[in-house]
């Protein structure tokens with residue numbers, strides 16, 4: 001995919017819109033929760049940006065902080081959590097907004113779709129009515145207008161017989177149709193930013209490809225930006241202009257998508273790429289990165305316990321993200337800047 005233009009700001013690549021300002025500009029984001037006498041940081045000092053019409057892929061295993069990053073954008077972290085840093089969206093810092101102001105933006109300017117639509121949909125309300133309610137609440141449409149627009153939206157996301165399907169309850173739709181219906185609901189208010197959290201993980205490969213295609217088509221039509229979260233680098237590579245690899249709450253590599261695949265530099269990124277099936281390689285079992293994500297390490301590189309290159313130095317000093325080529329940043333002591 002084509003990469004959005006970038007400038008470098010304080011060591012961070014910043015994707016620019018046509019007017020020179022990114023739609024989303026996250027600076028030094030932290031999300032923490034009380035733990036014993038102190039606190040535990042789930043997201044630690046994350047900085048990234050997304051231009052209008054651009055897709056940023058965020059990749060990492062479960063527990064890397066991907067979903068918490070998205071919930072922070074929506075102001076939806078659990079009540080005992082604390083957000084630090086800045087989330088500048090369209091020139092406004094969401095972190096300093098009241099809950100009421102955040103609610104106004106949520107669903108209208110920033111929308112989210114999830115892996116399992118049933119968690120986001122009301123099981124006892126028809127699909128059409130759920131979409132219409134969003135339009136009544138956020139766009140001020142009458143019930144009749146909203147119902148008509150809901151059917152249009154179902155047609156737009158490729159649901160056959162949309163007027164009839166609008167009368168169905170979520171459980172009456174297939175997995176792929178439910179995901180399309182959730183996309184219709186998310187797009188109801190024409191959001192500027194869509195957060196897609198593992199949107200195709202529960203679907204089979206053919207339906208997965210159709211949903212990715214649909215998202216790209218809708219993005220083109222509306223110049224919408226997408227933050228696409230997945231544990232699967234192969235899926236992200238289908239849609240993303242740039243990719244941020246997260247590990248234990250931090251970005252460990254951040255680069256344009258093509259650059260990340262042609263020149264992965266962080267051992268964790270290299271491991272993730274190695275886990276992908278390769279049709280040219282005849283292997284009985286796919287590669288698995290040994291160990292699991294552990295973030296409660298007091299010093300040094302968080303990946304050291306799993307890294308094939310780790311040495312004593314890695315266990316003492318935590319590497320910072322540094323730019324090694326234009327727009328390509330890596331946090332590894334063994335990668336020279």
Ligand code: SF4
Pocket residue numbers: 266267268301302303304305307308309310311314319331332333334335
């Ligand atoms: S700093 Fe050391 S442990 Fe961490 S990724 Fe680099 S080589 Fe591995």
